[in-house]
Amino acid sequence: MRTKTDNPPPYEEALHHPKCANDAQQPPPSYSAGPGMGCGPPGYWSQAGMWAAPAFSPSGMPTTIPTLSAGLPAPNPGEMEDFLRTQWESTSVRHAFIRKVYLILAAQLTITFSVVAVFTFVDSVRLFVVKYPGIYWASFVVYFMVYCVLVCCKEPRRRFPWNLVLLGIFTIALSYMCGTISSYYDTKAVFLAMGITAVVCVTVTAFCFQTKVDFTSCGGLLCVAAILLMIIGIVTAVVLAFQYVPWLHMLYAAIGAIIYTLFLVYNTQLLIGNRELALSPEEYIYGALSLYIDIVHIFLFLLQVSGAATE
Structure with missing residues (x-):
């Protein structure tokens, strides 16, 4: 509520009789009045009246300056150093994990392609394999049993590895x-499959290390693709038994190579980390196993394609 006496004087009266003329000529010693701020009752711009406002002190600066981070505690330099040290340690652990996996994978691929070269170039070994196919089925049984043990069982915490x-x-x-x-394919087809497999693996690895697309969230889609590949394989085996559609075998091999290339992308991103899903640094055996199986299956499917093409 304001009374009538509190209202400002008319414009003509204020023009001929300025009420605050003397006050405007004598500003307070510690304050320099700006334009339009010279009027007011005596003592209005004094130091007591000036510093009576909240958040001001006689030193001439506000006691608190509001910012966007008001209400949040200031970061402690020690906590920031601990955070950066933890981030660096986790990165170094992940890099050591990747190096260990790829060293194991390199040893596996060296053994595999050395055996393939022996079975391809040495005629006596090739004839032995063709003559005794039971060894192949025995190796298949060992392969399946050991694979189940490695995937299903946890890593034993013992001194002996x-x-x-x-x-x-x-x-x-x-x-x-x-x-x-x-050994059932021509040497030219084997070398062609090995070369294409090497190019595919290098390209996929470089792509996974550079891309920002997350393929680890596509596990369900890859599972459906694997089931579809199994169904196509059964149909292909039945059809080829009656010698219908001879090119269907080559189509099945091409689809299998594509699907296992997608599996290689998925498992490589699990190895790298920084995605929705990632392998633990303790799972280096599983990481090397998954990449090794993907690469070998890509080679076998490409071998079927190149063998059919060379024939």
Whole structure:
């Protein structure tokens, strides 16, 4: 509520009789009046009246300056150093994990392709494999049993590395299977499949390390693709038994190579991390196993395609 006496004087009276003329000529000693701020009752712009406002002190600066981070505690330098140290340690652990996986994978691929080369170039070994096919089925049984043990059982926490021993047995069994299959194809088809497999693996690895697309969220889609591949394989086996549609075998091999390339992308991103899903640094055996199986199956499917093309 304001009374009538509190109303400002008319414009003509204020023009001829300025009420605050004397006050405007004598500003307070510690304050320089700005334009339009010279009027007011005596003592209005004094130091007592000026510093009586909240958040001001006689030093001439506000006691608190509101910012966007008002109400949040200031970061502690020690906590920030601990956070950066933790991030660096986790990155170094992940890099050591990736190096370990790829070293194991390189040893596995060296053994496998060495066995394939022996079975391809040495005629006596090739004839032995063709003459005794039971060894192939025995290696297939060993391959399947060891694979189930490595996937289903947890890594034993013992001094002796049983998991590495099982992985070595698995690698030898699968290498013998690959060599047996390669012995039925021409040398030119084997080398062509090996070259295309190497190009595909290098391209997929470089793509996974550079892309921002997350393929680890497509596990369900890959599972459906694997089931579809199994159904196509059964249909292909039945059709080829009656010698219908001879090119269907080549189509099945091409589809299988594409699906296992997608599996290679998925497992590589699980290995790298920084995605929706990632492998633990303790699962280096599983990481090497999954990549090794993907690469070998890509080679076998491409071998079927190149073998059919060369024929």
